[in-house]
Amino acid sequence: MLIVQKYGGTSVGNPERIRNVAKRVVRTKEAGHDVVVVLSAMSGETDKLINLANQVCENPDPREMDMLVSTGERVTIALLAMAIHTLGHKAQSFTGRQAGIVSDSVHTKARIEKISGERVKQALKEGKIAVVAGFQGINEQDDVTTLGRGGSDLSAVAVAAALKADLCDIYTDVDGVYTTDPNMVPQARKLDKISYDEMLELASLGAKVLQTRSVEFAKKYNVPVRVLSSFNDNPGTLVTREDADMEKVVVSGVAYDKNQVKVTVTGVPDKPGVAAKIFNEISANNIIVDMIIQNIGEGGLTDMSFTVPKTDAKKTAELMRKVVAEVGAKGVAVKEDIAKISIVGVGMRSHSGVAAKMFSAMAKEGINIMMISTSEIKISIVIDAKYTELAVRVLHETFEMEKAA
Amino acid sequence: MLIVQKYGGTSVGNPERIRNVAKRVVRTKEAGHDVVVVLSAMSGETDKLINLANQVCENPDPREMDMLVSTGERVTIALLAMAIHTLGHKAQSFTGRQAGIVSDSVHTKARIEKISGERVKQALKEGKIAVVAGFQGINEQDDVTTLGRGGSDLSAVAVAAALKADLCDIYTDVDGVYTTDPNMVPQARKLDKISYDEMLELASLGAKVLQTRSVEFAKKYNVPVRVLSSFNDNPGTLVTREDADMEKVVVSGVAYDKNQVKVTVTGVPDKPGVAAKIFNEISANNIIVDMIIQNIGEGGLTDMSFTVPKTDAKKTAELMRKVVAEVGAKGVAVKEDIAKISIVGVGMRSHSGVAAKMFSAMAKEGINIMMISTSEIKISIVIDAKYTELAVRVLHETFEMEKAA
Numbered sequence: 001m002l003i004v005q006k007y008g009g010t011s012v013g014n015p016e017r018i019r020n021v022a023k024r025v026v027r028t029k030e031a032g033h034d035v036v037v038v039l040s041a042m043s044g045e046t047d048k049l050i051n052l053a054n055q056v057c058e059n060p061d062p063r064e065m066d067m068l069v070s071t072g073e074r075v076t077i078a079l080l081a082m083a084i085h086t087l088g089h090k091a092q093s094f095t096g097r098q099a100g101i102v103s104d105s106v107h108t109k110a111r112i113e114k115i116s117g118e119r120v121k122q123a124l125k126e127g128k129i130a131v132v133a134g135f136q137g138i139n140e141q142d143d144v145t146t147l148g149r150g151g152s153d154l155s156a157v158a159v160a161a162a163l164k165a166d167l168c169d170i171y172t173d174v175d176g177v178y179t180t181d182p183n184m185v186p187q188a189r190k191l192d193k194i195s196y197d198e199m200l201e202l203a204s205l206g207a208k209v210l211q212t213r214s215v216e217f218a219k220k221y222n223v224p225v226r227v228l229s230s231f232n233d234n235p236g237t238l239v240t241r242e243d244a245d246m247e248k249v250v251v252s253g254v255a256y257d258k259n260q261v262k263v264t265v266t267g268v269p270d271k272p273g274v275a276a277k278i279f280n281e282i283s284a285n286n287i288i289v290d291m292i293i294q295n296i297g298e299g300g301l302t303d304m305s306f307t308v309p310k311t312d313a314k315k316t317a318e319l320m321r322k323v324v325a326e327v328g329a330k331g332v333a334v335k336e337d338i339a340k341i342s343i344v345g346v347g348m349r350s351h352s353g354v355a356a357k358m359f360s361a362m363a364k365e366g367i368n369i370m371m372i373s374t375s376e377i378k379i380s381i382v383i384d385a386k387y388t389e390l391a392v393r394v395l396h397e398t399f400e401m402e403k404a405a
Numbered sequence: 406m407l408i409v410q411k412y413g414g415t416s417v418g419n420p421e422r423i424r425n426v427a428k429r430v431v432r433t434k435e436a437g438h439d440v441v442v443v444l445s446a447m448s449g450e451t452d453k454l455i456n457l458a459n460q461v462c463e464n465p466d467p468r469e470m471d472m473l474v475s476t477g478e479r480v481t482i483a484l485l486a487m488a489i490h491t492l493g494h495k496a497q498s499f500t501g502r503q504a505g506i507v508s509d510s511v512h513t514k515a516r517i518e519k520i521s522g523e524r525v526k527q528a529l530k531e532g533k534i535a536v537v538a539g540f541q542g543i544n545e546q547d548d549v550t551t552l553g554r555g556g557s558d559l560s561a562v563a564v565a566a567a568l569k570a571d572l573c574d575i576y577t578d579v580d581g582v583y584t585t586d587p588n589m590v591p592q593a594r595k596l597d598k599i600s601y602d603e604m605l606e607l608a609s610l611g612a613k614v615l616q617t618r619s620v621e622f623a624k625k626y627n628v629p630v631r632v633l634s635s636f637n638d639n640p641g642t643l644v645t646r647e648d649a650d651m652e653k654v655v656v657s658g659v660a661y662d663k664n665q666v667k668v669t670v671t672g673v674p675d676k677p678g679v680a681a682k683i684f685n686e687i688s689a690n691n692i693i694v695d696m697i698i699q700n701i702g703e704g705g706l707t708d709m710s711f712t713v714p715k716t717d718a719k720k721t722a723e724l725m726r727k728v729v730a731e732v733g734a735k736g737v738a739v740k741e742d743i744a745k746i747s748i749v750g751v752g753m754r755s756h757s758g759v760a761a762k763m764f765s766a767m768a769k770e771g772i773n774i775m776m777i778s779t780s781e782i783k784i785s786i787v788i789d790a791k792y793t794e795l796a797v798r799v800l801h802e803t804f805e806m807e808k809a810a
Contacts, residue, residue, distance in 0.1 A: 052420060063497070068483035079457060081466065085462060085465075098548075144500075
């Protein structure tokens with residue numbers, strides 16, 4: 001098999017851990033597989049570099065920022081290659097450029113455009129273990145780019161897709177994907193496998209195991225991804241194409257997100273073009289709206305509520321006060337202490353009454369639901385933040401997530 | 406003018422110092438010059454990286470070592486470009502590769518083969534300040550190489566030669582080249598200018614201001630180099646082609662070197678091929694011999710003395726014991742506590758009696774001279790190490806080096 005293994009910052013956080021990763025890599029090689037390793041920078045290193053930048057400059061130029069922060073992965077790939085040599089195996093490090101990872105030119109959040117991987121393939125042919133710098137690529141102008149936070153996951157999946165690898169193992173500090181946050185619900189169960197779509201919903205809902213774009217990429221190129229821990233030998237969770245087994249499970253996981261606020265524009269005249277005006281204004285400012293609801297009120301006036309990231313709350317409120325004046329609405333209210341709770345499962349497609357069961361569970365605990373949104377495989381609700389733990393626990397129990405299918 | 410400025414590790418050792426370098430660079434730009442900056446890594450950074458390597462591996466692979474240690478300069482070039490932006494000027498960083506610095510493949514001590522500098526020229530044309538990573542290049546295989554310790558000086562001079570710069574300013578933590586070590590002789594005087602050949606002799610004699618290869622390169626391509634401090638505005642020392650003024654000065658400087666030992670092979674049969682045998686053995690082991698003398702003794706036996714670096718003393722003694730047995734010599738003696746004292750000056754060519762004056766000065770102080778070697782512009786003697794300070798001081802006085810020409 002050709003296996004791509006990705007190790008995150010905590011897994012390569014110091015020389016001892018790098019030596020441990022080398023052992024793990026060599027073990028896979030000695031089991032008869034070809035191995036390509038993709039690495040992050042040592043944990044804390046990228047923050048240290050960003051901090052240096054902030055000490056010389058208020059708004060660092062993105063191209064220079066990429067030149068700066070792309071150094072962290074070069075350090076770990078060189079060190080890992082050395083550590084593998086010590087164990088008597090051949091290994092060679094590759095920068096993003098040397099691995100042929102070509103991206104667009106949107107510095108600090110570039111998108112991968114193509115991967116040639118010629119030198120990596122050649123190294124594998126020569127029996128070497130290839131060690132590739134994650135998080136970075138090169139644009140057409142020959143400048144270094146970076147793929148944004150968590151970009152090393154994406155590098156690994158993209159390299160796996162380009163090399164047609166049989167498996168992409170993402171080593172992290174948790175040993176798989178859980179039904180929910182085990183720190184919140186002790187009964188949380190590790191999933192053996194999960195579909196790309198479910199993983200996408202969970203990733204975008206704030207379960208920080210895998211970067212969202214890497215899951216999209218894995219889905220697009222059908223790369224089997226396994227999430228596992230570099231600190232133990234537990235089997236991990238396989239993220240893969242949907243299969244019949246998965247459909248039997250109604251709810252695979254419950255996620256929560258406390259990083260949004262609810263903005264309500266009250267007394268909006270109920271006429272065409274007003275909603276467009278509100279959301280055009282927001283998108284023109286690159287603010288991402290998540291949930292939207294509209295309550296039709298009395299006398300042709302409506303209330304329009306939506307959620308935005310906490311970091312954009314102030315900006316959004318300002319923009320809305322301007323819109324209120326322009327369209328003759330009543331006012332703007334921002335509610336800070338909210339949480340979005342979501343249940344996710346491909347089984348929802350074929351099971352009815354899931355939403356009703358969720359809402360009843362909330363009602364029974366006296367938890368008020370402020371907003372609802374649904375997709376084919378997800379139901380999200382917004383509630384008061386103080387009920388987050390209670391809601392997650394109750395839903396985990398209601399849908400019997402602690403039991404394997 | 407087109408000016409290349411090189412700043413060493415202490416000059417860019419922290420964010421505050423980087424901001425200061427930015428100011429200096431911008432001042433030169435605002436005076437109407439085109440500026441290319443060449444940087445070292447922050448002081449201590451390269452050692453930190455080497456230390457990491459030693460923690461994962463006993464004998465790090467040279468290619469991986471270069472991948473590792475070349476990151477330090479990428480950090481400083483990005484930070485300096487950002488700091489220049491803050492001052493309202495355009496700047497762009499370039500790795501060795503991006504600047505087109507092509508070297509051979511001798512990792513960790515590569516030699517520059519050519520510099521295209523296309524992107525740097527383009528940046529200058531666009532009114533930008535170009536910031537180039539020192540110490541690094543790229544080989545034909547597209548792998549990163551480094552030029553050895555002090556390699557950033559060489560990068561600066563080579564870039565200056567390739568761009569046909571009018572001046573190459575080497576900023577360091579001393580403010581020029583002195584007649585001798587000012588810590589040893591308070592009367593030591595900063596030289597306004599010095600010839601390439603004199604600088605070469607001084608550099609190779611252990612005056613650590615400029616890396617030897619960079620001076621050779623400057624001489625070859627006739628690049629005027631100025632040594633000055635980044636911590637003050639003193640005028641520094643110009644290293645340049647020999648001119649008539651320089652010839653007037655008999656002795657420009659006095660240098661000392663305590664890092665050699667004297668090895669003597671005694672009772673060597675005085676016949677052809679014996680000396681060749683001794684020095685072939687040494688050079689086959691990559692040990693560099695500096696001074697050599699042969700004393701013809703009684704009965705067709707001679708003593709052969711030579712100096713080698715302290716670090717090679719043990720190895721050399723071993724080799725010589727083998728040779729002694731083979732050629733039927735008497736024995737090997739190693740003298741550790743010696744110092745080489747040298748006076749340097751292009752004026753020696755046209756002035757006679759310099760050596761006699763030097764030896765008399767030593768005799769007057771009762772300092773025994775063990776070895777002598779001379780070149781056209783240099784006289785070196787080996788003495789007991791305990792007289793180092795005394796000899797340097799006396800020679801400084803004898804040749805009135807405290808006085809400007």
